[in-house]
Amino acid sequence: MTDVFAVFEGGGIKGIAHVGALARFQEETNLQFRGYAGTSAGAIVAALAAVGYRARNPSSRPFSITPQDLNMIMEQLDFAKLLGDGPVPFNKLRANIESFRSAIPRLVEAGKELQKLANAGKFKRWRSTRALLQKYQPELEMIQGLPDLLQRFSVKKGLYETGALVTWLEGYLNRSGDRLTFQSLLDTNKIILKIVATDLRDPKPRVFGPIHSRNTEVALAIQASISIPLCFCPYPEGSNLLVDGGLRSNYPLWIFDTERQESGVELPIIGFRLQQDVEVHNYSKLEDYIWGLVNAALEGPSWLQRKGMKNVVEVRVPIPANVRATSFDLGNMEKGYLFLSGYSAATAALLNADNRAILGLT
Numbered sequence: 001m002t003d004v005f006a007v008f009e010g011g012g013i014k015g016i017a018h019v020g021a022l023a024r025f026q027e028e029t030n031l032q033f034r035g036y037a038g039t040s041a042g043a044i045v046a047a048l049a050a051v052g053y054r055a056r057n058p059s060s061r062p063f064s065i066t067p068q069d070l071n072m073i074m075e076q077l078d079f080a081k082l083l084g085d086g087p088v089p090f091n092k093l094r095a096n097i098e099s100f101r102s103a104i105p106r107l108v109e110a111g112k113e114l115q116k117l118a119n120a121g122k123f124k125r126w127r128s129t130r131a132l133l134q135k136y137q138p139e140l141e142m143i144q145g146l147p148d149l150l151q152r153f154s155v156k157k158g159l160y161e162t163g164a165l166v167t168w169l170e171g172y173l174n175r176s177g178d179r180l181t182f183q184s185l186l187d188t189n190k191i192i193l194k195i196v197a198t199d200l201r202d203p204k205p206r207v208f209g210p211i212h213s214r215n216t217e218v219a220l221a222i223q224a225s226i227s228i229p230l231c232f233c234p235y236p237e238g239s240n241l242l243v244d245g246g247l248r249s250n251y252p253l254w255i256f257d258t259e260r261q262e263s264g265v266e267l268p269i270i271g272f273r274l275q276q277d278v279e280v281h282n283y284s285k286l287e288d289y290i291w292g293l294v295n296a297a298l299e300g301p302s303w304l305q306r307k308g309m310k311n312v313v314e315v316r317v318p319i320p321a322n323v324r325a326t327s328f329d330l331g332n333m334e335k336g337y338l339f340l341s342g343y344s345a346a347t348a349a350l351l352n353a354d355n356r357a358i359l360g361l362t
Contacts, residue, residue: 001030001031001032002030002031002032002268002359002360002361003032003034003263003267003268004031004032004033004034004267004268004269004270004359005033005034005035005036005037005192005256005259005260005267005268005269005270006022006025006033006035006036006037006046006049006269006270006272007036007037007038007042007046007251007252007253007255007256007269007270007271007272008036008037008038008039008041008042008043008045008046008272009038009039009042009250009251009271009272009273009274010038010039010040010041010042010043010225010244010245010246010250010251011040011041011042011250011274011319012040012041012228012324013041013323013330014041014274014276014319014323014324014338015040015041015042015044015045015074015274016041016074016330016335016338016339016342017274017317017319017338017339017341017342017345018038018041018042018045018272018274018317018342019045019055019070019071019074019339019342020055020317020338020339020340020341020342020343020344020345020346021272021315021317021342021343021345021346022045022049022055022070022272022342022346023054023055023056023070023071023339023342023343023346024342024343024346024347024350025270025346025350026054026055028350028359028361030359030360030361031359031361033049033191034191034192034259034267035050035191035192035193035194035256035259036049036050036191036192036193036194037193037194037195037196037209037252037255037256038195038196038225038252039195039196039225039244039245039246039249039250039251039252040225040226040228040244040245040246040250041226042272043195043196043221043222043225043226043245044169044222044226045070045074046193046194046195047169047173047193047195047218047222048070048073048172048173049070050185050189050191050192050193051172051173051175051180051185051189052189053069053070053073053172054069054070055069055070055071056069056070056071071339073172074335074339077168109136110132110135110136113132153230156233157230157233157234157241158227158229158230158231158232158233158234159230159231159232159233160231160232160233161232161233162223162226162227162232162233162235163223165223165226166219166220166222166223169219169222170219173218173219174219176188179217179219180217180218180219181214181215181216181217181218182208182209182210182213182214182215182216182218182221183210183214183215185210185218186210186214192209192210192256192259193209193210193218194207194208194209194252194255194256195207195208195209195218195221195222195224195225195245196208196225196245196248196249196252196255197221197224197225197227197235197242197243197244197245197248198242198243198244198245198246198247198248199240199242200234200240200241200242200243201240203248204248205245205248205249205252206224206242206245206248207252207255208221208224208225220235223235224237224242224243224245225244225245226244227242227243227244228243228244228246229243229244229247232244251271251273253269253271253309253312254309256269266310266311267311268311268312268313268358268359268360269309269311269312269313270312270313270314270315270359271312271313271314271315272315272317272342273314273315273316273317274317274319275316275317275318275319276319276321311358312358313349313355313358313359314349315342315345315346315349316345316349317338317341317342317345317346318341318345319338319341320337323338
């Protein structure tokens with residue numbers, strides 16, 4: 001039996017692929033997971049695995065998968081229902097963004113026509129303005145909600161609150177009826193759980209775990225870790241704000257360094273990564289440029305954190321280029337594809353001779 005640690009990279013809705021990868025590793029009876037850790041969506045998977053939920057082989061027949069399986073839990077994770085309290089229903093957010101983006105050229109045209117009317121006579125200006133308002137009515141109605149949107153950002157600093165999502169998650173984590181803390185999880189399951197968030201006042205990653213935050217409720221740590229800036233409201237901690245852990249460490253392979261050193265041998269660590277297919281961009285669109293900046297910020301530190309580490313088995317799960325961290329409107333078919341992608345990637349990793357030697361499976 002080989003003791004191992006598991007670390008799950010953050011990635012929003014793409015984290016469903018982690019469940020498929022974990023399912024394959026849980027089939028290896030010679031592996032004993034001593035600890036789980038993760039960032040953002042990876043924190044959700046890590047916590048549920050630490051509590052004891054198992055992922056099922058994708059070839060399992062539907063009737064053999066129970067509501068207690070990690071597969072079913074993640075499939076029921078419906079962000080459209082759990083985050084429907086924002087200024088725009090969550091399942092309509094993408095459509096609204098696309099509509100607004102397509103309306104920008106027309107709004108620019110309207111601005112130019114209004115500028116021409118500035119020097120016109122009063123009567124002509126009145127008649128032309130009425131015609132202009134009728135001509136651009138759909139686009140003008142679209143921006144009427146902007147002041148309220150900006151006010152929400154100013155007050156709550158995010159579009160959607162995560163309270164309902166955390167309440168849903170607590171139903172699975174607090175199985176004994178008592179709130180699950182990092183210490184109570186360690187006492188009960190003998191499993192170390194660590195979750196990464198970002199403290200805006202501290203340049204270092206904020207790590208929740210049984211050492212520094214033993215009495216913190218696991219669900220609240222997850223709430224901080226998944227709070228994607230601007231999309232979700234930040235998690236308040238006194239006068240401070242905590243946001244998505246991916247800003248500091250999206251792939252925290254280093255997080256079990258102390259435990260690995262204390263063991264006397266560098267115990268294997270399994271890193272579950274989400275490898276996004278590369279889209280070819282010329283960055284002429286602002287959206288592509290912004291996503292390029294986000295990916296560079298997240299991927300660069302991840303590569304540095306991996307460099308030089310020993311006894312690491314990496315599972316690189318390919319993710320389609322059109323599935324982004326905030327693609328929360330995925331249907332069950334797309335979620336199933338991500339699960340299968342994770343299972344296949346883990347199978348490939350376990351066929352590698354070097355990986356099997358690290359895990360003591362030869």
